Amino acid sequence: MSDKNLEVRFGELRLKNPVVTASGTFGYGLTYSKFYDVSTLGGFVTKGLSLKPKAGNKPPRICETAAGMLNAIGLQNIGLDKFISQKIPALKGVDTAIIVNFFGNTVEEYAEISARLSEIPQVSALEMNISCPNVKEGGIAFGSDVRATSKVVSACRKTSKKPLIVKLSPNVTDITEFARACEAEGADGLSVINTLVGMAIDINKRRPVLSNITGGLSGPAIKPVALRMVWQCYKTVKIPIFGIGGISSPEDVIEFMMAGATAVQIGSMNFVDPHIGKRIADTLPSVLDRIGESHISGIIGAAHS
Amino acid sequence: MSDKNLEVRFGELRLKNPVVTASGTFGYGLTYSKFYDVSTLGGFVTKGLSLKPKAGNKPPRICETAAGMLNAIGLQNIGLDKFISQKIPALKGVDTAIIVNFFGNTVEEYAEISARLSEIPQVSALEMNISCPNVKEGGIAFGSDVRATSKVVSACRKTSKKPLIVKLSPNVTDITEFARACEAEGADGLSVINTLVGMAIDINKRRPVLSNITGGLSGPAIKPVALRMVWQCYKTVKIPIFGIGGISSPEDVIEFMMAGATAVQIGSMNFVDPHIGKRIADTLPSVLDRIGESHISGIIGAAHS
Amino acid sequence: MSENHSALAMDCVVIANEPLGDGHFHLVAEPVVKPVAVAPGQFVMIRVANMLDPFLRRPMSVADFAPDGSRIGFVIKEVGKGTRILSILSPGAKIDVVGPFGTGFAIPDGAKKVWMVAGGTGVAPFLGLTENIKRADLDYTLLMGARSASQLFYAARFRDNGVNVITATEDGSDGVKGFVTSALSAELEKGMKPDVIFTCGPSPMMRAVAEIAEDAGIVCHASLESYMACGFGACLGCVVKKRGAEQYVTVCRTGPVFNALEIEI
Amino acid sequence: MSENHSALAMDCVVIANEPLGDGHFHLVAEPVVKPVAVAPGQFVMIRVANMLDPFLRRPMSVADFAPDGSRIGFVIKEVGKGTRILSILSPGAKIDVVGPFGTGFAIPDGAKKVWMVAGGTGVAPFLGLTENIKRADLDYTLLMGARSASQLFYAARFRDNGVNVITATEDGSDGVKGFVTSALSAELEKGMKPDVIFTCGPSPMMRAVAEIAEDAGIVCHASLESYMACGFGACLGCVVKKRGAEQYVTVCRTGPVFNALEIEI
Numbered sequence A, B: 001m002s003d004k005n006l007e008v009r010f011g012e013l014r015l016k017n018p019v020v021t022a023s024g025t026f027g028y029g030l031t032y033s034k035f036y037d038v039s040t041l042g043g044f045v046t047k048g049l050s051l052k053p054k055a056g057n058k059p060p061r062i063c064e065t066a067a068g069m070l071n072a073i074g075l076q077n078i079g080l081d082k083f084i085s086q087k088i089p090a091l092k093g094v095d096t097a098i099i100v101n102f103f104g105n106t107v108e109e110y111a112e113i114s115a116r117l118s119e120i121p122q123v124s125a126l127e128m129n130i131s132c133p134n135v136k137e138g139g140i141a142f143g144s145d146v147r148a149t150s151k152v153v154s155a156c157r158k159t160s161k162k163p164l165i166v167k168l169s170p171n172v173t174d175i176t177e178f179a180r181a182c183e184a185e186g187a188d189g190l191s192v193i194n195t196l197v198g199m200a201i202d203i204n205k206r207r208p209v210l211s212n213i214t215g216g217l218s219g220p221a222i223k224p225v226a227l228r229m230v231w232q233c234y235k236t237v238k239i240p241i242f243g244i245g246g247i248s249s250p251e252d253v254i255e256f257m258m259a260g261a262t263a264v265q266i267g268s269m270n271f272v273d274p275h276i277g278k279r280i281a282d283t284l285p286s287v288l289d290r291i292g293e294s295h296i297s298g299i300i301g302a303a304h305s
Numbered sequence C, D: 001m002s003e004n005h006s007a008l009a010m011d012c013v014v015i016a017n018e019p020l021g022d023g024h025f026h027l028v029a030e031p032v033v034k035p036v037a038v039a040p041g042q043f044v045m046i047r048v049a050n051m052l053d054p055f056l057r058r059p060m061s062v063a064d065f066a067p068d069g070s071r072i073g074f075v076i077k078e079v080g081k082g083t084r085i086l087s088i089l090s091p092g093a094k095i096d097v098v099g100p101f102g103t104g105f106a107i108p109d110g111a112k113k114v115w116m117v118a119g120g121t122g123v124a125p126f127l128g129l130t131e132n133i134k135r136a137d138l139d140y141t142l143l144m145g146a147r148s149a150s151q152l153f154y155a156a157r158f159r160d161n162g163v164n165v166i167t168a169t170e171d172g173s174d175g176v177k178g179f180v181t182s183a184l185s186a187e188l189e190k191g192m193k194p195d196v197i198f199t200c201g202p203s204p205m206m207r208a209v210a211e212i213a214e215d216a217g218i219v220c221h222a223s224l225e226s227y228m229a230c231g232f233g234a235c236l237g238c239v240v241k242k243r244g245a246e247q248y249v250t251v252c253r254t255g256p257v258f259n260a261l262e263i264e265i
């Protein structure tokens, strides 16, 4: 395997490699240290945080689908205070980008948590979740209306002192309107995509499998949709993009980068193969060799020409 | 296997069973007669027809994805005249509902083909495709704007003397707006859903796999999204719904019917298992037995209560 | 940060796969790489295919095992596509296993009389428990329930291991006629009283066992089942509600074995 | 309406699977149910897994076969996940096959001298052709090209069958050094002239062969490859452009064997 430099610059954020793990699939970063040293990753994104702890939805919360899964966790999280008091100290010594995913119920809450997260030195960047399909307030309500998106991004832009990344919903007619609005309000990057709204029915019980009725579809099943949206956003905005959706191999990483992603996030596949983050980071150089590429940055957007 | 009566009434249309095969995956109905007697189906939907023949897109047109596929056929079809002169006579003796899928480039073309198809006695119903993601004009442009949808449905309603079914696009923020508009304009039924826009990249060639860049994602991968949209439409309108998207088993048929579909259409799985239409129609009674249901109509919308 | 990073990956080779009847089978596998120690009641996550469908791993209790993890057995019931794939594996086949995960059945300090109430494949963890935790002062009783005598797997093996076995069958073909919970109540009514009750099996059965234990003032530990995406605390998909609080805990990490008073089964 | 409705479903049992070297293998299978007759140059669609991933069937030319279809062989190169699954099938394994589909290689009326130009696994259909269509007046010449001598599969078998074999290798380890098209040109320059040229292999090779044939005024039939979803004319995914017209025809049904003048390879 060649000794390639895999560093990418995601705006002001330097990532030692483009392999990051996605929010809600990687805990608060420590869960996976029993499998591998998370410092081998380009970074990780925490489970979505809110000001107050959140209990989440009633079970059943997950369900397998063809080459994917549905989840309706409902943003269960320990809340900002516990994150600061318990998780941040435990992350000492982790040598990788720590990106904190967050959400609020109101614009004011979004702005407040963004302000407070900005005070934590260990935090490398913030990822605003305006696209969670599994909660009543907040989440997707902000992410499926362009004006609401502009408003909440603008508010967080004012309070955030860290690179601010906005995570977009794929459940819209035209994702580029949202990408453009985020760029206009000063977002430093985009995360494309969150989950597609889906459902499953238990034919024996004659009711939806998930207690929340609908859930978010993730996994390789959605990769073609995610890739298309990254492609569209890359054509539309200049800010860097995290490509997210069904990544399961180093080849997938390259596909997303060629579509226009500067880096990627791996989600559901962490569950199926808990070593996947390290495995992909480790094998990326050899796949780059195979396609005759010497610099990782040479492939970003390469499929557009 | 029990001797169940599987007949369903899709508005005025009587289907001997709810298993119909979907447009673009079943030719003009004759392709599959080398595999089984298509009269065992509740019906079939033809490849989308236009007034004039259409050459379709350049290859590559298809690409495999995880539990699904992308296609960008570009609505290649023989045109209305040849359909009438060559296909309709050959369909004599087929004892099942013949549903003709059609599209136009303009509202006028939609109205004209709907008028002309209405004159063919063998045609049981018309399915308007306003949701093809793979053509520049027509198709999805009508299906992703509510006012355009209303206009084109209203025009066809005036010229169609057959049951008029509108096939909706899933690539929209809120599919229920479109369902409502179709019902208001007098549509007799809905087909939910067409394909999701997706893409794939050939990392060796560094360009999109499909010549059309994007294509329509179909197959089991999209089932959860399709099921959710059927669920939403059933809550919104009273007209009957064809559930479409990734159906691969009799259990899937029941899931869609419990979500609110009166009947279903099987698409991509016809390619993978060319006998699937008959196989599912044949095994549906035993699965109904297993879930303790004696009347097929008892399961329509059953998961809503 | 833990140092033995990949200790939880176990590439295994199947060494035996024996049908037990009625769609059940006993799968035994040997890890290829240095494994981690296993405790009775822990489970692993098995990848049933190396393709993307079926997508998720399947959780399986470790049944009989070598304490250092060098041989692990599973008692599995075929219920869907994943377990069907596992049922046809031949010796020599490779399987991708991660684990072990979760809390096991831990015998409370000072407890001597241990009753185990099992339904169906719920006997699995008790094989590992009684074969690996043997102490002169421990007195094991297994109450096992099944539809019919043919599904009372391993009754003889438990007896050979010195376990007192009481059976209940719904059709009366062996032991008490009825549910295993009737057998449990009957034993308690005889004036017997264990120091702890362990239970594993279908939720309704465990719920009933927990109630009986609570009424009798006996500590009860139940091994819960839940749909799992990861098995190690990352997805928050497998949760169960805490008793008396609007709070959820993961079955895979906080459990799967819980004190029955603490959660809503 | 055709009456033998399910004749195109062939559940097969693998009877042999032999590695040929360099990632190629020879898979031989026997249909369980009454099959349909096969013509040389036809292909089948093989389902590589009974799960939903990999999703689509894989098209494979029938190589050697019994004319009634009761035994079909394939010469396969491992290139991706589907062919990898096929490469590890053991005798006794079941595979789900539908077909045969498409036009075969048909010897034009009166043609006696038949040249076949093959690259890589492109030899596959010519095994079936030369072993099943034998006539005293037919004179077969096979020009086969490969990277290296070790990839000239079946040269000896063709020779044993009375076929005149001319080889070309890129590394010069056997026969003419260079591409098989150089060997073809060399033969033509010697003044030889067949009645028809059949070709099967990589598209660039076939394109070159078709040009050489056109220049020499020889009828050329080429067996095309294309990404296929169905294999029987339903999806319109596999099309190739007609020469001189904005029209597409299906490779699976109108082809895969085309008169090279009619399509754009």
Ligand SMILES: Cc1cc2nc3c(=O)[nH]c(=O)nc-3n(C[C@H](O)[C@H](O)[C@H](O)COP(=O)(O)OP(=O)(O)OC[C@H]3O[C@@H](n4cnc5c(N)ncnc54)[C@H](O)[C@@H]3O)c2cc1C
Residues within 6 Å of the ligand: A063, A064, C043, C054, C056, C057, C058, C059, C060, C061, C062, C074, C075, C076, C077, C078, C079, C080, C081, C082, C083, C084, C121, C124, C224, C225, C226, C227, C228, C256
């Ligand atoms: C901690 C734990 C230990 C278990 N131990 C055993 C055991 O020793 N022996 C045994 O036979 N079974 C055991 N199970 C249940 C076993 O995991 C399921 O029967 C199995 O996952 C079903 O998979 P399938 O593909 O055959 O069924 P499918 O219905 O096709 O599975 C679809 C999805 O649902 C999940 N699922 C289905 N049934 C269950 C269930 N009962 N519990 C959890 N998830 C389910 C699957 O994991 C999969 O994600 C255990 C479950 C848990 C949580």
Ligand SMILES: Cc1cc2nc3c(=O)[nH]c(=O)nc-3n(C[C@H](O)[C@H](O)[C@H](O)COP(=O)(O)OP(=O)(O)OC[C@H]3O[C@@H](n4cnc5c(N)ncnc54)[C@H](O)[C@@H]3O)c2cc1C
Residues within 6 Å of the ligand: B063, B064, D043, D054, D056, D057, D058, D059, D060, D061, D062, D074, D075, D076, D077, D078, D079, D080, D081, D082, D083, D084, D121, D124, D224, D225, D226, D227, D228, D256
């Ligand atoms: C009519 C016909 C006859 C063929 N005969 C042979 C043969 O005798 N021996 C042989 O080794 N190969 C043959 N091929 C090519 C063979 O179908 C592909 O190599 C195979 O499908 C690759 O599958 P995979 O899963 O290993 O590769 P992957 O790259 O994982 O396949 C992904 C998808 O692309 C398709 N695909 C990939 N490569 C090709 C290709 N070259 N042609 C068509 N589809 C492709 C696959 O079918 C699948 O849908 C033939 C193709 C056609 C169309």
Ligand SMILES: Cc1cc2nc3c(=O)[nH]c(=O)nc-3n(C[C@H](O)[C@H](O)[C@H](O)COP(=O)(O)O)c2cc1C
Residues within 6 Å of the ligand: A022, A023, A024, A025, A047, A048, A071, A073, A075, A101, A129, A132, A167, A193, A194, A195, A217, A218, A219, A220, A222, A244, A245, A246, A247, A265, A266, A267, A268, A269, C235, C236, C237
């Ligand atoms: C169980 C689960 C929980 C998730 N929680 C969050 C979350 O808290 N915040 C968020 O922005 N995205 C969340 N996501 C979305 C993922 O970060 C990711 O965008 C999505 O799963 C698509 O990627 P994948 O296909 O690789 O899983 C969650 C996804 C899953 C599967």
Ligand SMILES: Cc1cc2nc3c(=O)[nH]c(=O)nc-3n(C[C@H](O)[C@H](O)[C@H](O)COP(=O)(O)O)c2cc1C
Residues within 6 Å of the ligand: B022, B023, B024, B025, B047, B048, B071, B073, B075, B101, B129, B132, B167, B193, B194, B195, B217, B218, B219, B220, B222, B244, B245, B246, B247, B265, B266, B267, B268, B269, D235, D236, D237
């Ligand atoms: C190759 C292909 C061609 C299609 N052509 C049409 C078409 O002409 N008109 C149309 O309305 N839908 C067309 N569709 C969409 C299908 O009818 C169906 O809505 C979609 O594939 C989802 O169902 P599935 O997941 O079962 O395939 C086509 C789909 C495929 C895969």
Ligand code: FES
Residues within 6 Å of the ligand: C227, C228, C229, C230, C231, C232, C233, C234, C235, C236, C237, C238, C239, C250, C251, C252, C253
């Ligand atoms: S299974 Fe993922 S947290 Fe328990």
Ligand code: FES
Residues within 6 Å of the ligand: D227, D228, D229, D230, D231, D232, D233, D234, D235, D236, D237, D238, D239, D250, D251, D252, D253
């Ligand atoms: S492969 Fe479907 S039409 Fe040729």
